[in-house]
Amino acid sequence: xxxxxxxxxxxxxxxxxxxxxxxxxxxxxxxxxxxxxxxxxxxxxxxxxxxxxxxxxxxxxxxxxxxxxxxxxxxxxxxxxxxxxxxxxxxxxxxxxxxxxxxxxxxxxxxxxxxxxxxxxxxxxxxxxxxxxxxxxxxxxxxxxxxxxxxxxxxxxxxxxxxxxxxxxxxxxxxxxxxxxxxxxxxxxxxxxxxxxxxxxxxxxxxxxxxxxxxxxxxxxxxxxxxxxxxxxxxxxxxxxxxxxxxxxxxxxxxxxxxxxxxxxxxx
Amino acid sequence: xxxxxxxxxxxxxxxxxxxxxxxxxxxxxxxxxxxxxxxxxxxxxxxxxxxxxxxxxxxxxxxxxxxxxxxxxxxxxxxxxxxxxxxxxxxxxxxxxxxxxxxxxxxxxxxxxxxxxxxxxxxxxxxxxxxxxxxxxxxxxxxxxxxxxxxxxxxx
Numbered sequence: 034x035x036x037x038x039x040x041x042x043x044x045x046x047x048x049x050x051x052x053x054x055x056x057x058x059x060x061x062x063x064x065x066x067x068x069x070x071x072x073x074x075x076x077x078x079x080x081x082x083x084x085x086x087x088x089x090x091x092x093x094x095x096x097x098x099x100x101x102x103x104x105x106x107x108x109x110x111x112x113x114x115x116x117x118x119x120x121x122x123x124x125x126x127x128x129x130x131x132x133x134x135x136x137x138x139x140x141x142x143x144x145x146x147x148x149x150x151x152x153x154x155x156x157x158x159x160x161x162x163x164x165x166x167x168x169x170x171x172x173x174x175x176x177x178x179x180x181x182x183x184x185x186x187x188x189x190x191x192x193x194x195x196x197x198x199x200x201x202x203x204x205x206x207x208x209x210x211x212x213x214x215x216x217x218x219x220x221x222x223x224x225x226x227x228x229x230x231x232x233x234x235x236x237x238x239x240x241x242x243x244x245x246x247x248x249x250x251x252x253x254x255x256x257x258x259x260x261x262x263x264x265x266x267x268x269x270x271x272x273x274x275x276x277x278x279x280x281x282x283x284x285x286x287x288x289x290x291x292x293x294x295x296x297x298x299x300x301x
Numbered sequence: 302x303x304x305x306x307x308x309x310x311x312x313x314x315x316x317x318x319x320x321x322x323x324x325x326x327x328x329x330x331x332x333x334x335x336x337x338x339x340x341x342x343x344x345x346x347x348x349x350x351x352x353x354x355x356x357x358x359x360x361x362x363x364x365x366x367x368x369x370x371x372x373x374x375x376x377x378x379x380x381x382x383x384x385x386x387x388x389x390x391x392x393x394x395x396x397x398x399x400x401x402x403x404x405x406x407x408x409x410x411x412x413x414x415x416x417x418x419x420x421x422x423x424x425x426x427x428x429x430x431x432x433x434x435x436x437x438x439x440x441x442x443x444x445x446x447x448x449x450x451x452x453x454x455x456x457x
Contacts, residue, residue, distance in 0.1 A: 057306050067307040074311060078318045082326060089329045094336030101333075108330055130327035134319045169311075174304060178311030 045255075046248050049150055051164025052172065053157075067172055069161070074169040077141040082134065111136055111287065118291045121194070121298030128294050131186075132287050135179065139236065140283035142170045146243050147272060147279070151251060170282075171240040173233070180233035183290050187228070190297035199300075207301040232289050239282045243275050426454035 040048060058064035088104045097105060115129040145168045157165035169175045192200045204221050205214040250271065254264035430450055 054305075061305075063305050065303075065305040065307070066310060067305070070307055071310050071314065075314055078314065082318055082321055085322070085326045089326050089333075092330050092333035094333045094340060104330065105334065108327075108334075125327065125331055127323060130323040131319045133327065134315075134322040138315075138318060172307065174307035175311045177304065178308045179315055181308070182312045182315050
């Protein structure tokens with residue numbers, strides 16, 4: 034909450050859903066940067082990937098210590114998924130490490146949802162009094178950035194695997210054959226459009242909804258002591274359930290990434 | 302939904318993190334895991350090899366034991382044979398010795414008998430001389446008649 038001001042419920046929620054947006058060029062518009070999303074995501078990426086790097090640098094081929102065993106468990110889990118889905122070449126060259134990056138990063142970004150917004154706000158108000166959202170995956174720019182990156186990589190892999198001619202041929206002739214090429218083109222266009230949309234909006238929607246439900250529960254807590262108790266119980270339940278959602282959405286996002294890369298290599 | 306520069310920035314950040322993971326995180330761990338897998342595989346192969354060599358050496362040992370056993374039995378049989386042979390030889394030697402002793406004793410006895418016979422003859426001769434003296438009722442000059450008496454003695 035902005036310091037020293039009484040907010041009505043709409044203002045309270047609106048405040049917590051305001052990005053720390055700063056114009057990068059001129060007076061903003063498209064050239065606005067959500068400093069909060071970028072800062073938190075870079076920080077979490079450095080923490081997550083940096084942790085992996087720190088452990089992996091000293092990785093021994095002998096008996097692993099507990100930290101290395103944990104990292105190997107995580108990497109093995111991601112690698113098993115990649116192994117099961119991606120069978121079109123050396124997954125170690127790109128697909129599996131990319132999937133690991135996605136999983137670790139998205140999981141950490143989603144986990145920011147667990148932090149109580151009003152307590153974190155005491156610190157983030159030092160950066161921005163207007164608003165500071167700490168869940169980067171509840172920012173549609175972040176989820177679209179990830180999904181579109183995957184989408185472009187998918188296009189590139191597709192063209193690389195089949196050649197530009199082969200890719201065009203598939204665009205026009207699959208799945209119904211060359212005679213129905215307009216239908217094929219329509220189908221493929223819808224498919225190509227739906228992939229990044231479903232990929233990014235699924236994650237965004239889940240995290241955004243989680244954030245809003247927490248905000249509503251905090252609003253309930255503001256209604257009085259009894260309501261605060263109820264709000265505590267409900268928030269506890271929602272937080273526990275949200276652990277599942279956070280992990281599941283990170284997992285789904287990673288799986289879809291692998292699936293899209295695998296599909297890009299498939300010939301029809 | 303307002304898309305803005307954040308999207309491009311996040312995409313660049315994402316690309317940087319993927320690049321870092323692909324380049325610096327995945328390969329060392331993969332190397333470590335693969336090295337460990339190889340070590341485990343080598344260990345298992347060595348264990349298999351050891352098991353095999355143990356099997357073959359125990360088979361060899363069994364063979365050696367069987368051979369030693371048969372050889373021992375052979376030696377025992379030979380020793381038994383040799384023992385009985387020695388016994389036979391000893392028996393034969395003892396028998397020969399006995400025979401020899403018996404023959405010697407016989408010769409002794411014969412000698413003794415001869416001597417006794419000689420003595421007896423001398424005594425008979427003396428007796429006969431004494432008898433003749435008595436018959437002649439006179440002293441016989443032993444020295445004068447020695448020749449005569451010896452002749453008698455020899456005749457007896």
